[in-house]
Amino acid sequence: MPVKVAEEWLNSCSGCEIAILNLGETLLEVLPHLEFVHIPVLMDHKYFGQTGAGDTHHIDIPKATVGIITGGIRNQEHLEIAAAMRQACDVIIALGTCATHGGIPALINQWHNEELFERYYRTSETTDAHDTPSDPVLPACLDRSYALDEKIKVDIYLPGCPPHPDWIGEAILALLEGRPPQLPMKSVCDTCPTIKMGKGNLKHMNRFTRNAHYDPSKPVSEMHCLLEQGLQCMGPVTRGGCAGKHGEAPRCILARVPCQGCFGPVQQEGNQLLDYLNALASNKVDIKSITEKSTLLEFSGAHGLLRPKAARSR
Ligand code: SF4
Ligand code: SF4
Ligand code: SF4
Numbered sequence: 001m002p003v004k005v006a007e008e009w010l011n012s013c014s015g016c017e018i019a020i021l022n023l024g025e026t027l028l029e030v031l032p033h034l035e036f037v038h039i040p041v042l043m044d045h046k047y048f049g050q051t052g053a054g055d056t057h058h059i060d061i062p063k064a065t066v067g068i069i070t071g072g073i074r075n076q077e078h079l080e081i082a083a084a085m086r087q088a089c090d091v092i093i094a095l096g097t098c099a100t101h102g103g104i105p106a107l108i109n110q111w112h113n114e115e116l117f118e119r120y121y122r123t124s125e126t127t128d129a130h131d132t133p134s135d136p137v138l139p140a141c142l143d144r145s146y147a148l149d150e151k152i153k154v155d156i157y158l159p160g161c162p163p164h165p166d167w168i169g170e171a172i173l174a175l176l177e178g179r180p181p182q183l184p185m186k187s188v189c190d191t192c193p194t195i196k197m198g199k200g201n202l203k204h205m206n207r208f209t210r211n212a213h214y215d216p217s218k219p220v221s222e223m224h225c226l227l228e229q230g231l232q233c234m235g236p237v238t239r240g241g242c243a244g245k246h247g248e249a250p251r252c253i254l255a256r257v258p259c260q261g262c263f264g265p266v267q268q269e270g271n272q273l274l275d276y277l278n279a280l281a282s283n284k285v286d287i288k289s290i291t292e293k294s295t296l297l298e299f300s301g302a303h304g305l306l307r308p309k310a311a312r313s314r
Contacts, residue, residue, distance in 0.1 A: 003176060006038040006064035008085050010078040011105045011145060012071025016096035017041040019162035020068075026169035033176050037062040047081075059084040066175055067092045072102050072302055073146040077139035086152040093156040093171060094148045100159040101264040102302025106145040109306040110294060113141050147302035156181065159239055161262035161299060166244035184241035187266045188250045188259050191240040193221040197228050204289040205280070206230040212256050220249045226258045232290065233258035237275040239266045264300045271305060273297050 009017060021027070038045045038061050047059045059080055067089025073079050086092060097103040108116060117132040132138070148154050158171055167183055174181035184191075212231060214223040226233040235250065238261045242251045252259050265272050273296040277287050290296070297306050 002033055002035040003066060004035050004037050004062070004064040005066045005068065006061055006085060006089055007036065007041070007068040008038070008061075008070070008081055009041060010069060010071035010082060010099070010148075011074040012096065012098050013104075014041060014070075016070035016098075016162045019096075019160075019165055020168055022165040023169050024165065026165070026173070030169070030172050030176065034172070037064050047084075061085055061088040064089045065091065066172075068095050069093070069099055069148055070095045071098045072105055072148060073142065073151050074105060074108075075139040075141050076135070079142065079151060082148060082152045091155045091175065092148075092152065093158055094154045095158050095168070096163055097159045097161045097262060097264045097299045099148045100154075100157045100268065101300035102145055102147050102306075103161060103299055106147070106301035106306060107298065109144045109301050110308055112308045113143065115308075145302060150303060157268050158183070159264040160242060164242055164244040164247075166246075167241055184239065185266070186240045188235035188238045188240045188242070188253075188263070191243055191247075191250055192225070192235055192253050193249050194223050194225045194253060195221070196225045202228055202230060202283065202285050204230060204286050205232050206289075212258075214256050216256075220254055220256070223256065226253070226256075231258045232295075234261035234272065234276060234296065235259040236279050237261065237265060237270070237272045237296075239263040260298060261296065262299050272300050273305065 007017075007020075023030075036043065047061075049060060061081075061084045067085045069082060069085055069092060071078070073082055094100045098105055102109070121127070121132050122129040134140075156171060158167055160167070167181075170183065171181045212223065212226050212229055227235065235253070235258075238259055240250065240263070242263055243249060243254075248254060250259060261272050264270075265275065273293060276296050277290075277293070280287050294306060
């Protein structure tokens with residue numbers, strides 16, 4: 001009997017769905033054992049009955065063993081779909097950093113809704129001023145962007161923007177085989193082959209003000225650690241795994257640019273901003289040299305970590 005799978009995308013960009021398709025040969029291996037009963041990115045399935053003419057107050061998601069959800073929760077519609085998925089599925093996988101920690105969309109948590117609507121609908125340079133649309137044109141926004149587990153129970157967390165297909169495949173195979181998935185739990189630094197000099201030399205950070213020093217003719221393993229070069233590399237406070245099971249180095253490091261933290265904190269409940277500042281301060285680095293500290297929560301601003309500042313002037 002194939003395992004029934006339901007998939008939903010909430011406050012997301014669909015990059016995580018592309019990562020599912022990027023499973024490649026693993027997808028061919030697992031597909032005969034899966035039956036997708038609901039997956040809006042691939043097949044038409046109406047929320048309110050197959051003709052769309054059913055009970056318009058009850059979201060109808062077919063029963064499934066596994067529910068995969070990408071994206072966080074920003075509005076009432078997301079909230080209702082997430083609740084319906086939780087009710088319909090035995091196991092819920094939060095796929096991607098938007099689902100596990102808010103991801104890029106949670107950057108909006110630095111502003112109140114009123115500020116957002118004013119900027120978007122009335123003071124934007126490129127659009128005519130307009131009233132803020134209301135439900136049903138625009139589902140009612142919640143007060144901020146939430147990670148999935150702030151609103152429904154999550155069973156498996158698969159962070160990444162997007163997660164590497166190797167780990168999506170591992171999670172699906174583990175579920176099929178009835179065992180816990182073996183997912184990376186170390187930091188990006190733990191998977192990084194660059195040369196480390198040790199503590200003490202770094203005093204200031206130079207975020208994006210200059211390029212890394214490296215010899216393009218040499219492998220990444222002969223480049224010095226970017227953080228020790230004074231670049232704001234978030235490898236120490238970011239969960240590893242972006243290189244997949246057999247990658248040479250973390251994806252950004254391979255491109256000779258610092259890690260931006262897209263896999264979220266090393267521990268699910270970690271705080272990348274606090275962890276990073278603590279790590280630097282304990283190594284006597286001047287943390288005032290980090291000018292925009294909120295960028296340390298670029299991918300993990302849900303769970304109440306990014307909050308609105310006092311009213312802004314533009
Ligand atoms: S985690 Fe990244 S790839 Fe996935 S939906 Fe969010 S922004 Fe897109
Ligand atoms: S700080 Fe960056 S460059 Fe240095 S080891 Fe960690 S991931 Fe690699
Ligand atoms: S190096 Fe960091 S930012 Fe780049 S893909 Fe890996 S986890 Fe994401």
